[in-house]
Amino acid sequence: MAKVVAVTGNEACANALRQVNPDVCGIYPITPQTDMMQRFASFIADGKVDTEPILVESEHSSMSACIGASAAGGRVVTATSSQGLALMWEMLHIASGDRLPIIMPLVNRALSAPLNIHGDHSDGMGARDTGWIQLWSENAQEAYDNTIQAFRIGEHMDIRLPVMICLDGFIISHSIERMEYLEDDEVKNFVGEFKNMYPLLDLDKPKSYGPLILTDLYHEYKRAQHEVMLKVKDVVLGVAKDFEKLSGRKYGLFESYRLEDADIALVIVNSAAGTSKDVIDEFRSKGIKAGLLKPRLFRPFPYDEVAEALKNTKAVCVMDRADSFGGYGPLFMEISSALYQLKERPLMINKIYGLGGRDYLPSHAELVLNELNEIAQNGKIRTIKEYIGVRE
Amino acid sequence: MATALTLKELSKKEDLLTHGHRMCSGCGAPTVVKMVLLATEFPVIAANATGCLEVSTCISEYTAWKIPWIHTAFENAAATLSGVETMYRSLKKQGKIDKEVKFIAFGGDGGTYDIGFQSLSGAMERGHDMTYVCYDNGAYMNTGIQRSSATPLGADTTTCPAGSVIPGKLRARKNLTKIMAAHNIPYAAQASPSHWMDLMKKVQKAHSYEGPKFLNIIAPCNRGWRSKTNDSIALSRLAVSTCYWPLYEIENGVTKITSTPKEKVPVAEFMKPQGRFKHVFEPGNEWLLTRIQEEVDAEWEKLKHAEKCGC
Ligand SMILES: Cc1ncc(C[n+]2csc(CCOP(=O)(O)OP(=O)(O)O)c2C)c(N)n1
Ligand code: SF4
Numbered sequence A: 001m002a003k004v005v006a007v008t009g010n011e012a013c014a015n016a017l018r019q020v021n022p023d024v025c026g027i028y029p030i031t032p033q034t035d036m037m038q039r040f041a042s043f044i045a046d047g048k049v050d051t052e053p054i055l056v057e058s059e060h061s062s063m064s065a066c067i068g069a070s071a072a073g074g075r076v077v078t079a080t081s082s083q084g085l086a087l088m089w090e091m092l093h094i095a096s097g098d099r100l101p102i103i104m105p106l107v108n109r110a111l112s113a114p115l116n117i118h119g120d121h122s123d124g125m126g127a128r129d130t131g132w133i134q135l136w137s138e139n140a141q142e143a144y145d146n147t148i149q150a151f152r153i154g155e156h157m158d159i160r161l162p163v164m165i166c167l168d169g170f171i172i173s174h175s176i177e178r179m180e181y182l183e184d185d186e187v188k189n190f191v192g193e194f195k196n197m198y199p200l201l202d203l204d205k206p207k208s209y210g211p212l213i214l215t216d217l218y219h220e221y222k223r224a225q226h227e228v229m230l231k232v233k234d235v236v237l238g239v240a241k242d243f244e245k246l247s248g249r250k251y252g253l254f255e256s257y258r259l260e261d262a263d264i265a266l267v268i269v270n271s272a273a274g275t276s277k278d279v280i281d282e283f284r285s286k287g288i289k290a291g292l293l294k295p296r297l298f299r300p301f302p303y304d305e306v307a308e309a310l311k312n313t314k315a316v317c318v319m320d321r322a323d324s325f326g327g328y329g330p331l332f333m334e335i336s337s338a339l340y341q342l343k344e345r346p347l348m349i350n351k352i353y354g355l356g357g358r359d360y361l362p363s364h365a366e367l368v369l370n371e372l373n374e375i376a377q378n379g380k381i382r383t384i385k386e387y388i389g390v391r392e
Numbered sequence B: 001m002a003t004a005l006t007l008k009e010l011s012k013k014e015d016l017l018t019h020g021h022r023m024c025s026g027c028g029a030p031t032v033v034k035m036v037l038l039a040t041e042f043p044v045i046a047a048n049a050t051g052c053l054e055v056s057t058c059i060s061e062y063t064a065w066k067i068p069w070i071h072t073a074f075e076n077a078a079a080t081l082s083g084v085e086t087m088y089r090s091l092k093k094q095g096k097i098d099k100e101v102k103f104i105a106f107g108g109d110g111g112t113y114d115i116g117f118q119s120l121s122g123a124m125e126r127g128h129d130m131t132y133v134c135y136d137n138g139a140y141m142n143t144g145i146q147r148s149s150a151t152p153l154g155a156d157t158t159t160c161p162a163g164s165v166i167p168g169k170l171r172a173r174k175n176l177t178k179i180m181a182a183h184n185i186p187y188a189a190q191a192s193p194s195h196w197m198d199l200m201k202k203v204q205k206a207h208s209y210e211g212p213k214f215l216n217i218i219a220p221c222n223r224g225w226r227s228k229t230n231d232s233i234a235l236s237r238l239a240v241s242t243c244y245w246p247l248y249e250i251e252n253g254v255t256k257i258t259s260t261p262k263e264k265v266p267v268a269e270f271m272k273p274q275g276r277f278k279h280v281f282e283p284g285n286e287w288l289l290t291r292i293q294e295e296v297d298a299e300w301e302k303l304k305h306a307e308k309c310g311c
């Protein structure tokens, strides 16, 4: 039986981790994640989990220790934000290259300089090439649900990859929201017992982890990583189906909102999607066919499915809460790649919004939708990429 | 039961680092590793920092390690192993594993004194049950003999080359063994493969303690030291007899010199067979040799004092 609660995103994720009861976790403070692992540390202190914590001296060591623990053979979690993820960067590639299913909520926050502790997606988007599976979450409910599903996805015997669960710093991590918890035993049964693959702790069959691989086989090794990523979509959908049976909540590769007959569409991830949906409704009531696509699985990216979902639109704006300076926003690049394969494709623009926690307001969505409406009618784009909500 | 440290008994044991690894012939590092593993009784899991030892012992589909072994990166052998050890404790606590296991990290001086210093300090402070072994060859050898904070005063390396104005490295070594002991770990020691019995006793002593232990072991590198390939053991012996590399241990905070040279040989004897010190013996650089000797003498006196005062 589901339990309705009013909790923050951090609390929801900490609770998901408690229900999963991992064997080892790495803990290191960074705003806005700090509070999630603090809560988890209390679960440990109160004997509510069997988890052994490693109270590391840095995020680099946290990910290193998580890799060691995961290779040893068992379920491993950690969580971080921003600079912490940046410091882990080297090790993120090693976690995925070694095919270790480490689970990590990432409370999205801006990157320095200048120093800023508030939410944007620079950290998570910057980690898109690290070989981790990425699930993005609009609200606390999705962050909780994604965290639970992440174990089944990453630990799937055909996959064995680390998973990052992204949720917006402060906006979701620190705001109280009404949501539903599953029962402890439901989560336990859903994720199941951890299954080992080549554990270091199998002392009778010694293994070497982390060899030097030169030009003879490295290329093949990396192709294998690409190929396993291709299998992830089906696993994500299969796990979502099981999760729906358990929770009644439906998940896909992305969410389509009023998209079926839409002429204009926004593509936007995480919390700002919620704000945008309200404005979409307003436009619909005015008779303008607006819709929204909210990516959930960002790595691997479901190009074909996204193209299919957007193919009948006339104009699309991809909203990025991160920038690739001197390039387009990271989400825009993906959507462009997806739509390029279509014979006839919508016109596209890219807006950069909400960096460093700058508020994203309904009025911003309104401006963008009006612009899209014009583009859809006259076929003219003023500028492809533009910052919105900027002080001049 | 610990194996008796006699050649007869030890020769019956299997080498856990096999032949066929690709370290240079005459390299001190594999000898050090073999001695450490020979003296280790229990099932053992090793972590390895990036460096000569790591890149030469596990390439593509081949591994020279007969024990579970993990390499992840350069600066984090201690952190990586702390994860392995924590998983072991977690599974043991949950009744999923019951074997006694020992954990050993191997790192070069660069991976230990420099880039891995924080990770090592963190792991020691957290109290993981592991023995960290630094094989110290006094430079970043794998990338081509660059200076580390373990490079001896006066040495010529590719990043502190002996030039016409600057005669090699002008800073003394970092005293890492003392710094590790200052973490109040139960056991920290310095050893040399020339004194294999002393080395193996220290390994066994380290394993007899629960918690973090640190062993600093000199490991001559003929490529970087520009010495003869058959000189590794002779050079590591000279390192000890000149008091450049004193053999001592700090057990529960108490310092003990485990081998005092009968006659303290001038440090020049250790340096002369090594091309990296060639310039020190050239006219005009006498002051440098004097400074190196003074440095060695001062460290040796400090060590004797520490032993005497029981600190
Ligand atoms: C973060 C990082 N920086 C630099 C390197 C390049 N690197 C690899 S091995 C090495 C030198 C290792 O020196 P040391 O630890 O003394 O071991 P040795 O090779 O001398 O045995 C360096 C600089 C690396 N692999 N990773
Ligand atoms: S370069 Fe030096 S440390 Fe590296 S394998 Fe050769 S002798 Fe050994």
Ligand SMILES: [Mg+2]
Pocket (backbone or CB within 6 Å): B108, B109, B110, B136, B137, B138, B139, B140, B141
């Ligand atoms: Mg070295």
